[in-house]
Amino acid sequence: MISSIxxxxxxxxxGVFARRRGGEREISIAMERNGEMEDKSGVGGGVEDAYGxxxxxxxxxITPWTxxxxxxxxxxxxxxxxxxxxxxxxxRDAHYLRxxxxxxxxxxxxxxxxxxxNIRQYEVPLHKYxxxxxxxxRNARLFYKLLIDNVEELLxxxxxxxxxxxCQKYGSIFKRPQGLFISxxxxxxxLEVLKNWxxxxxQVIVVTDGERILGLxxxxxxxxxxxxxxxxxxxxLGGVRPSACLPITIxxxxxxxxxxxxxxxxxxxxxxxxGQEYAELLNEFMSxxxxxxxxxxxxxxxxxxxxxxxxxxxxxxxxxLVFNDDIQGTASVVLAGLIAAQxxxxxxxxxxxxxxxGAGEAGTGIAELIALQISKETNAPVEEAxxxxxxxxxxxxxxxxxxxxxxxxxxxxxxxxxxxxxxLDSVMAIKPTVLIGTSGVGKTFTKxxxxxxxxxxxxxxxLALSNPTSQSECxxxxxxxxxxGRAVFASGSPFDPVECTGKVFVxxxxxxxxxxxxxxxxxxxxxxxxxxxxxxxxxxxALASQVTDENYEKGLIYPPFSxxxxxxxxxxxxxxxxxxxxxxxxxxxxxxxxxxxxxxxMYSPIYRHYx
Ligand code: NAD
Numbered sequence: 001m002i003s004s005i006x007x008x009x010x011x012x013x014x015g016v017f018a019r020r021r022g023g024e025r026e027i028s029i030a031m032e033r034n035g036e037m038e039d040k041s042g043v044g045g046g047v048e049d050a051y052g053x054x055x056x057x058x059x060x061x062i063t064p065w066t067x068x069x070x071x072x073x074x075x076x077x078x079x080x081x082x083x084x085x086x087x088x089x090x091x092r093d094a095h096y097l098r099x100x101x102x103x104x105x106x107x108x109x110x111x112x113x114x115x116x117x118n119i120r121q122y123e124v125p126l127h128k129y130x131x132x133x134x135x136x137x138r139n140a141r142l143f144y145k146l147l148i149d150n151v152e153e154l155l156x157x158x159x160x161x162x163x164x165x166x167c168q169k170y171g172s173i174f175k176r177p178q179g180l181f182i183s184x185x186x187x188x189x190x191l192e193v194l195k196n197w198x199x200x201x202x203q204v205i206v207v208t209d210g211e212r213i214l215g216l217x218x219x220x221x222x223x224x225x226x227x228x229x230x231x232x233x234x235x236x237l238g239g240v241r242p243s244a245c246l247p248i249t250i251x252x253x254x255x256x257x258x259x260x261x262x263x264x265x266x267x268x269x270x271x272x273x274x275g276q277e278y279a280e281l282l283n284e285f286m287s288x289x290x291x292x293x294x295x296x297x298x299x300x301x302x303x304x305x306x307x308x309x310x311x312x313x314x315x316x317x318x319x320x321l322v323f324n325d326d327i328q329g330t331a332s333v334v335l336a337g338l339i340a341a342q343x344x345x346x347x348x349x350x351x352x353x354x355x356x357x358g359a360g361e362a363g364t365g366i367a368e369l370i371a372l373q374i375s376k377e378t379n380a381p382v383e384e385a386x387x388x389x390x391x392x393x394x395x396x397x398x399x400x401x402x403x404x405x406x407x408x409x410x411x412x413x414x415x416x417x418x419x420x421x422x423x424l425d426s427v428m429a430i431k432p433t434v435l436i437g438t439s440g441v442g443k444t445f446t447k448x449x450x451x452x453x454x455x456x457x458x459x460x461x462x463l464a465l466s467n468p469t470s471q472s473e474c475x476x477x478x479x480x481x482x483x484x485g486r487a488v489f490a491s492g493s494p495f496d497p498v499e500c501t502g503k504v505f506v507x508x509x510x511x512x513x514x515x516x517x518x519x520x521x522x523x524x525x526x527x528x529x530x531x532x533x534x535x536x537x538x539x540x541x542a543l544a545s546q547v548t549d550e551n552y553e554k555g556l557i558y559p560p561f562s563x564x565x566x567x568x569x570x571x572x573x574x575x576x577x578x579x580x581x582x583x584x585x586x587x588x589x590x591x592x593x594x595x596x597x598x599x600x601x602m603y604s605p606i607y608r609h610y611x
Pocket of ligand 1: 215306326330357358360361362363392393394395437438439441465466467468491492510511512
């Protein structure tokens with residue numbers, strides 16, 4: 001480790017001298033500034049000591065520098081290398097840890113059991129979340145091991161729904177800042193801000209502007225919990241190295257009055273910048289990202305309000321490797337469920353008529369990907385395929401007479417039809433075979449709506465995707481009971497198995513976490529330079545192919561989440577294969593066995609032995 005640090009400084013033309021003192025390894029660096037050599041030995045020199053602590057008075061200016069190799073006390077406080085009681089006798093000797101740890105040596109498995117035991121003691125989900133964040137800051141490998149081995153139990157803790165509450169209470173929870181904050185104040189120097197991040201080899205950035213955090217609205221700068229949480233899933237589920245992941249929050253202000261009046265709010269205390277000011281900041285950010293990390297860094301937009309989300313995706317998809325999980329990831333995971341469901345329905349996608357309640361990021365994103373898939377399956381133009389898909393928004397059925405007042409992303413779905421205002425009337429008028437809820441408004445698939453779907457279809461396909469659970473269009477129990485056990489059902493929030501008509505149904509969850517980690521891995525490992533819609537279709541097909549007969553028996557249209565790393569490898573392989581086929585992959589030559597290659601690229605949280 002010392003040698004890599006030495007090489008780093010030598011590359012930068014700095015003289016480096018290493019020596020040992022007590023349990024510490026210190027490095028002296030002769031820094032050249034303005035042509036003069038400055039000695040930064042750090043051993044009691046001037047007002048600064050080896051740790052950058054100072055004995056200066058408050059008036060004196062000092063430089064807060066510190067450079068040390070992780071060993072001894074520092075090693076125990078370095079989350080990337082700390083192993084706690086798992087340091088072996090040999091390592092304790094070699095790395096000056098004697099006496100800093102109690103004598104017992106634990107295995108990583110024992111540590112994992114202990115941590116899980118501790119986490120299970122907490123009844124409040126937010127307390128579990130805080131325990132996980134603490135662990136991540138203390139011992140990153142153990143954190144990822146816990147998450148990988150207990151994914152079904154811990155996913156709702158580190159991500160939705162608990163992460164929403166964490167963002168709301170962000171100011172009081174986080175002890176150390178996570179991720180990179182870029183605000184309007186940084187205009188003109190975003191590249192410099194990016195350079196402050198300690199890791200240089202970044203492969204995935206998840207970025208939010210905090211305007212629409214989950215279903216909680218504008219949380220401004222406190223939205224940081226979202227990119228941090230999403231990236232921990234990139235690592236745990238998709239195997240992307242943690243050091244290659246960069247969470248970013250762009251702070252352009254907030255329109256949340258409560259936050260603006262909260263003296264503890266951590267973000268800019270101003271209303272949101274919009275229009276040109278917003279566009280310029282985002283443009284500078286996107287240019288700086290490309291300049292600093294190159295063409296192949298994946299930028300995932302997350303939880304932007306829909307008026308910006310569509311514009312940003314459209315604008316940057318031609319010049320950058322960008323992905324919007326709310327639009328494209330959702331679309332891909334839902335399409336996978338629909339493809340898988342065809343086995344239960346004995347048909348093809350083109351046989352169906354789709355009706356959506358909700359015409360925002362999720363609804364229109366899913367609709368477009370379904371249309372693309374139908375168009376591919378039938379060799380029909382996508383405009384033709386769109387005619388099988390209908391949307392209802394807060395004003396009723398999206399029809400051509402409303403065209404002038406419709407937002408641009410709804411316009412492709414404005415088909416010729418008389419105006420219809422309610423969902424029930426729309427179901428009766430359109431006679432859909434598939435009903436999908438993406439409005440964010442709960443209890444909208446009423447008994448009448450489900451009964452009508454069941455009267456129109458032998459096996460109505462019903463997806464209640466709105467989150468959180470309280471906003472779900474209907475519960476699993478309602479869907480199965482009101483359809484007499486005939487519905488094929490999946491939801492956005494998890495529901496327990498339901499007994500109905502003498503059978504136990506296991507409702508599937510259309511969780512975005514099925515797709516984006518494997519999708520990202522596939523894009524990264526192939527060096528893909530642009531996201532093409534066909535890559536999303538490939539991801540959907542890969543996920544759908546993982547549903548087994550045993551899963552279908554229970555009514556599932558998604559595979560069990562416990563196999564997620566295997567699923568991610570399959571998705572990554574299919575995405576990479578499509579990328580090579582389309583000539584978008586730059587990492588050559590193409591590996592022969594892409595599944596094996598994906599597995600071999602995946603980060604392992606197992607402790608490493610230190611020399
Ligand atoms: P959005 O704000 O972009 O879109 C919401 C849409 O619903 C808008 O078109 C709005 O006009 C419409 N709407 C609002 N109230 C309505 C009403 N009473 N009747 C009909 N339409 C109404 O939000 P989004 O990002 O599209 O997310 C919508 C919902 O989908 C959220 O609850 C979100 O949690 C859920 N979602 C689920 C998944 C998943 O299951 N994997 C993924 C993404 C989003």
